[in-house]
Amino acid sequence: MTKVVFLGAGAAPGVPSVSCGWGNCDPNNPKNIRRRTSTYYDINGVKILVDTSPDLRQQMLDNEIVAVDAVLYTHSHFDHVSGIDELREINRRTCQPIPVFASAETMKEIKRKYGYMIIKNNEPKFYLSKGGLVPKKIKANHEFYFNNIKIMPLKLLGHNAPSYGYIINDEIVHLGDFKVLSNSAIKRIKELEKKIKLMVVPLTIPTTHKHHIGLAEAMNYIKMFDTKRVVFNHMASECDYDYINENTPDYAMPAYDGMKLEW
Secondary structure, X not given: OEEEEEEEOEOOOOEOEOOOEOOOOXXXXXXXXXXXXXXXXXXXXXXXXXXXXXXXXXXXXXXXXXXXXXXXXXXXOHHHHXXXXXHHHHHHHHOOOEEEEEOHHHHHHHHHHHHHHEOOOOOOOOEOOOEOEEEEEOOOOOOEEEOOEEEEEEEEEOOOOOXXXXXEOOOEEEEOOOOXXXXXXXXXXXXXXXXXXXXXXXXXXXXXXXXXXXXXXXXXXXXXXXXXXXXXXXXXXXXXXXXXXXXXXOOEEEOOOOEEEEO
């Protein structure tokens, strides 16, 4: 069984934001209240977190998450990484280190900013007061296995930080922030499209943007694949829930905080 929890559906400012408030979002719709993006996958009992948002503590409390077996990072921006310290609470509860997977560029930033969380090679054990993360570098198109879960990293282009996506267990495509899908990413998704049950696509704003994909661009990519279900996340205050829902096909939908899927 696969279970998915969208812990947060918001972009870096969240909704409402300090600068723009509700923006285009209807404040009367609770699905427009958005914390920053993290996504939790439970695949046959293996618990994988994609990104650690600055709101991770409350997200884990709200969804009764007390175990994380591994973390996949998409890129190094604050809204995707800065909740990393909350993983110490998982360390305390499980008394186990947590492997964290990221590209070389992202891992370099994690070590620079949160080095106290990383277990050093010469440490025989981790210390709960410091955190206990085991760094694992990934490369695009180099698949690896974690607890029998197959993971394929995908190179994404055009964002203002090196960004990656992942194909998880041949059934989930989870994309980090991007402007252009690399040819290799398109090829990998096409190879597995008949098996894919969920594609998670970031949609910061509906219109085109220098570093983010817009709704029309996203749909052009999505139509390239035989996808059964698409969920948009990482939405800023320009993305009203009902507007996105009404302007996408039945198989595509916006996420909201706490949204759960399973199959």
